[in-house]
Amino acid sequence: MTPPIITLTTDFGLQDHYTGTMKGVILSRCPGAPIVDITHHIPPFSLYAGAYAISQAAPFFPPGTIHVVVVDPGVGTARKPLLVEFERQFFIAPDNGVLSLRLSHDAAFTAREITNRQLWLPNPSSTFHGRDIFAPSAAALANGSASPQDLGPLLDRIECLPDLEPIETEPGISQGKILSIDHFGNVITNFRSPAATFSLRIGPHHIRDFRQSFGGAPPDLLFAYLGSSGYLEVARNGRSAAQALGVSPGDAVTLHLHDTIGESRKVLP
Amino acid sequence: MTPPIITLTTDFGLQDHYTGTMKGVILSRCPGAPIVDITHHIPPFSLYAGAYAISQAAPFFPPGTIHVVVVDPGVGTARKPLLVEFERQFFIAPDNGVLSLRLSHDAAFTAREITNRQLWLPNPSSTFHGRDIFAPSAAALANGSASPQDLGPLLDRIECLPDLEPIETEPGISQGKILSIDHFGNVITNFRSPAATFSLRIGPHHIRDFRQSFGGAPPDLLFAYLGSSGYLEVARNGRSAAQALGVSPGDAVTLHLHDTIGESRKVLP
Amino acid sequence: MTPPIITLTTDFGLQDHYTGTMKGVILSRCPGAPIVDITHHIPPFSLYAGAYAISQAAPFFPPGTIHVVVVDPGVGTARKPLLVEFERQFFIAPDNGVLSLRLSHDAAFTAREITNRQLWLPNPSSTFHGRDIFAPSAAALANGSASPQDLGPLLDRIECLPDLEPIETEPGISQGKILSIDHFGNVITNFRSPAATFSLRIGPHHIRDFRQSFGGAPPDLLFAYLGSSGYLEVARNGRSAAQALGVSPGDAVTLHLHDTIGESRKVLP
Numbered sequence: 125m126t127p128p129i130i131t132l133t134t135d136f137g138l139q140d141h142y143t144g145t146m147k148g149v150i151l152s153r154c155p156g157a158p159i160v161d162i163t164h165h166i167p168p169f170s171l172y173a174g175a176y177a178i179s180q181a182a183p184f185f186p187p188g189t190i191h192v193v194v195v196d197p198g199v200g201t202a203r204k205p206l207l208v209e210f211e212r213q214f215f216i217a218p219d220n221g222v223l224s225l226r227l228s229h230d231a232a233f234t235a236r237e238i239t240n241r242q243l244w245l246p247n248p249s250s251t252f253h254g255r256d257i258f259a260p261s262a263a264a265l266a267n268g269s270a271s272p273q274d275l276g277p278l279l280d281r282i283e284c285l286p287d288l289e290p291i292e293t294e295p296g297i298s299q300g301k302i303l304s305i306d307h308f309g310n311v312i313t314n315f316r317s318p319a320a321t322f323s324l325r326i327g328p329h330h331i332r333d334f335r336q337s338f339g340g341a342p343p344d345l346l347f348a349y350l351g352s353s354g355y356l357e358v359a360r361n362g363r364s365a366a367q368a369l370g371v372s373p374g375d376a377v378t379l380h381l382h383d384t385i386g387e388s389r390k391v392l393p
Numbered sequence: 394m395t396p397p398i399i400t401l402t403t404d405f406g407l408q409d410h411y412t413g414t415m416k417g418v419i420l421s422r423c424p425g426a427p428i429v430d431i432t433h434h435i436p437p438f439s440l441y442a443g444a445y446a447i448s449q450a451a452p453f454f455p456p457g458t459i460h461v462v463v464v465d466p467g468v469g470t471a472r473k474p475l476l477v478e479f480e481r482q483f484f485i486a487p488d489n490g491v492l493s494l495r496l497s498h499d500a501a502f503t504a505r506e507i508t509n510r511q512l513w514l515p516n517p518s519s520t521f522h523g524r525d526i527f528a529p530s531a532a533a534l535a536n537g538s539a540s541p542q543d544l545g546p547l548l549d550r551i552e553c554l555p556d557l558e559p560i561e562t563e564p565g566i567s568q569g570k571i572l573s574i575d576h577f578g579n580v581i582t583n584f585r586s587p588a589a590t591f592s593l594r595i596g597p598h599h600i601r602d603f604r605q606s607f608g609g610a611p612p613d614l615l616f617a618y619l620g621s622s623g624y625l626e627v628a629r630n631g632r633s634a635a636q637a638l639g640v641s642p643g644d645a646v647t648l649h650l651h652d653t654i655g656e657s658r659k660v661l662p
Numbered sequence: 663m664t665p666p667i668i669t670l671t672t673d674f675g676l677q678d679h680y681t682g683t684m685k686g687v688i689l690s691r692c693p694g695a696p697i698v699d700i701t702h703h704i705p706p707f708s709l710y711a712g713a714y715a716i717s718q719a720a721p722f723f724p725p726g727t728i729h730v731v732v733v734d735p736g737v738g739t740a741r742k743p744l745l746v747e748f749e750r751q752f753f754i755a756p757d758n759g760v761l762s763l764r765l766s767h768d769a770a771f772t773a774r775e776i777t778n779r780q781l782w783l784p785n786p787s788s789t790f791h792g793r794d795i796f797a798p799s800a801a802a803l804a805n806g807s808a809s810p811q812d813l814g815p816l817l818d819r820i821e822c823l824p825d826l827e828p829i830e831t832e833p834g835i836s837q838g839k840i841l842s843i844d845h846f847g848n849v850i851t852n853f854r855s856p857a858a859t860f861s862l863r864i865g866p867h868h869i870r871d872f873r874q875s876f877g878g879a880p881p882d883l884l885f886a887y888l889g890s891s892g893y894l895e896v897a898r899n900g901r902s903a904a905q906a907l908g909v910s911p912g913d914a915v916t917l918h919l920h921d922t923i924g925e926s927r928k929v930l931p
Contacts, residue, residue: 251887251895351520606788
């Protein structure tokens with residue numbers, strides 16, 4: 125039987141041996157496991173970026189997939205290693221909120237603390253739990269030698285990142301944030317597409333245009349569109365919107381709902 | 394039966410979830426498919442760089458390989474998604490010329506427009522056709538559930554990039570261009586190796602030395618050599634030739650054929 | 663039978679087609695071979711960095727793994743292509759010392775010069791031996807069509823990098839070096855952890871603190887710890903120690919053993 129897919133999402137970068145070494149541990153204990161890199165370029169210690177990446181990728185993998193997410197500023201401290209079962213997939217990660225965007229919907233999940241040291245590498249280091257704890261725990265699950273309950277006991281609650289969802293501060297106005305800026309400079313907000321017409325405020329910039337796709341937009345135009353992420357995104361055609369806006373992940377975005385005649389319900393300053 | 398290899402060549406970079414998500418789509422629909430990254434660091438929207446990369450890599454893959462090339466400045470516009478069969482391999486790409494360096498030789502190819510939406514992801518986005526159209530079409534071909542004709546109808550012609558081949562402007566003088574600059578700063582031209590002795594003009598620089606390999610060349614010497622690409626390349630030993638020349642992909646290169654006594658047939662300015 | 667794992671460690675970067683092309687060669691000749699990238703971001707021509715990466719990763723792979731290491735400033739010159747058998751794994755690399763950190767322990771190894779051109783690609787280039795010599799030699803070994811002795815004759819000795827191990831210059835004082843600086847800015851020295859208390863000198867900096875892990879350390883504190891590498895490393899909590907120290911791989915580090923009362927055996931200048 126082919127082992128399930130194991131995905132890796134980390135902030136390790138690709139310059140060192142770290143991701144290759146994790147794969148060696150997995151393949152030593154689960155020969156033939158298909159390993160897929162989601163990304164290893166999460167900005168160091170950025171839980172929001174890690175949460176965003178895994179929340180986007182995981183739904184496109186088959187049931188049984190084991191997602192290993194190692195963005196772990198607290199490695200070596202008392203933060204727990206987690207196993208979460210959600211929508212017929214497994215997630216192995218530190219208990220620091222990095223899974224909370226994937227889990228922030230209504231469906232139920234089951235969480236366990238990974239405590240079974242017999243499944244780990246002997247003498248785990250205090251700085252590379254990806255190699256010593258997370259990879260071998262994933263391999264034990266993937267090769268069928270351990271069931272979820274073998275990894276450790278159930279947990280009542282897990283850590284959650286704050287401020288993941290926008291907040292309506294007054295009627296027609298919501299405060300959100302930038303979840304991610306992609307390789308092309310597209311700016312991904314945490315707003316789902318509203319039913320009414322709308323505009324976005326990002327710093328001094330006011331984005332009033334909404335497009336279906338990039339093609340045909342003048343290169344200097346900043347416009348909003350419903351991104352492949354399911355969120356409202358801001359782009360320029362063939363250029364970096366993030367650079368034009370001068371923004372970073374985590375920055376504030378305000379959404380203004382408009383009347384059907386195209387005027388904002390609120391007078392903008 | 395093992396599925397065929399699926400390769401990926403994109404300008405997505407590796408910082409986002411995009412390539413991992415495409416792999417999730419492929420492996421969900423074609424479990425066990427061996428996926429190989431050619432590169433995801435094509436400069437954004439650079440059709441020439443994408444054309445060069447896939448033309449170099451494809452010949453080294455076995456028959457049946459499915460090459461997915463997503464460099465797609467026109468995503469979401471009317472440009473067609475393509476399936477091309479050439480020399481017993483498949484190429485899936487937007488119809489924007491990105492395949493034309495691979496196809497620029499004499500052998501015949503067959504091209505189809507990918508129109509079968511039943512093979513795509515439901516509700517495809519207008520900005521991530523790699524995930525929603527190209528990956529699932531490749532998976533349908535790879536898992537044997539669809540034949541090429543199931544993907545869509547034959548096309549009479551496809552787009553071609555201009556100026557891929559050098560042009561002889563006068564006897565003994567040809568105008569070419571820089572196809573690519575690699576990680577080491579080696580400069581790859583679009584000249585095949587001439588039978589006669591030659592020199593190259595790149596901006597104010599005149600490269601008269603020809604070497605078989607890097608070893609032994611003084612570190613400041615700019616020299617030409619027949620690269621592993623099959624093209625004339627310009628290098629320095631252990632240093633970046635591109636930096637010394639101050640050039641970028643697309644820049645002009647002039648090739649001068651010389652008489653056997655080593656003089657150019659034309660007096661150089 | 664599943665082929666053995668083939669790992670790749672190079673200084674090719676990921677922007678070009680080079681690593682993808684090598685994988686095409688391997689998979690054409692050994693279908694189904696699991697290929698694992700250790701890293702392709704070894705700094706160009708840096709033998710020490712390549713030696714460090716493969717020495718860290720290899721022990722975590724299973725017996726039979728074939729490690730292909732292509733950091734090859736002498737490509738195309740008379741330096742030999744090597745096959746080394748060590749601790750039930752294979753290493754294919756140029757004979758330039760890049761394997762010497764992995765081999766620097768006591769166990770015996772067997773080295774061969776790769777001379778069997780029938781296993782190579784026809785008409786090998788003089789600049790891309792990764793594609794033309796190393797990849798097909800690895801594939802021939804992996805698919806079982808060649809045994810180690812088929813690749814070429816035994817060698818009496820192979821090249822070794824100098825200065826890999828620290829040197830005790832006077833009682834209680836040893837001169838070492840920086841082996842690597844990782845993605846997080848952690849500084850990896852070539853000192854194993856001493857039994858006594860110690861401090862480290864790096865340029866004008868004197869590191870006196872020793873920690874078990876990053877958690878809880880004040881962000882400005884430079885501290886030493888026993889890294890996952892098995893070496894002493896220097897870090898800051900959540901920041902780059904390398905930047906604070908202003909150091910590069912190869913720079914000198916001095917280790918001072920201290921008396922148990924915490925004083926250095928030597929008066930520091």
